[in-house]
Amino acid sequence: MLNIIKEVIAVEAEARGILADARLKSDGVLADARKRANELMDKTLAEAKLEAAALSTAALEEAGREKAAMLTRARAEIESRVRLDEEAMRGAVEAVVRCVRGEY
Secondary structure, eight states: HHHHHHHHHHHHHHHHHHHHHHHHHHHHHHHHHHHHHHHHHHHHHHHHHHHHHHHHHHHHHHHHHHHHHHHHHHHHHHHEEEEEEEEHHHHHHHHHHHHHTTTT
16 A cells, blocks of 8 residues: 555656646747747838838828929919010019019
8 A cells, every 4th residue: 555655646746747847848938939929020010110111211202203293383384374575574573673672
């Protein structure tokens, strides 16, 4: 009977050891998984920031081109609508000069 009790105690001790090893291994696997997940998140975030910066730059460049095109079209439309003869143009220039001098 004593042998059986000793054997049961030994088996329990071995089982506790196996469980402790399993816990250590599972903690290691979990820590590795967390580390890999964090590295992947950092990499993905860095890539997303680079892509966002590139998209932002491209959008700003496109907006600049569109603004220049709009100004060109507006200038052309204004020039096509406003046609002053020589006398009207001279009178307008003189009026502006008088306003600037404070003579008005």
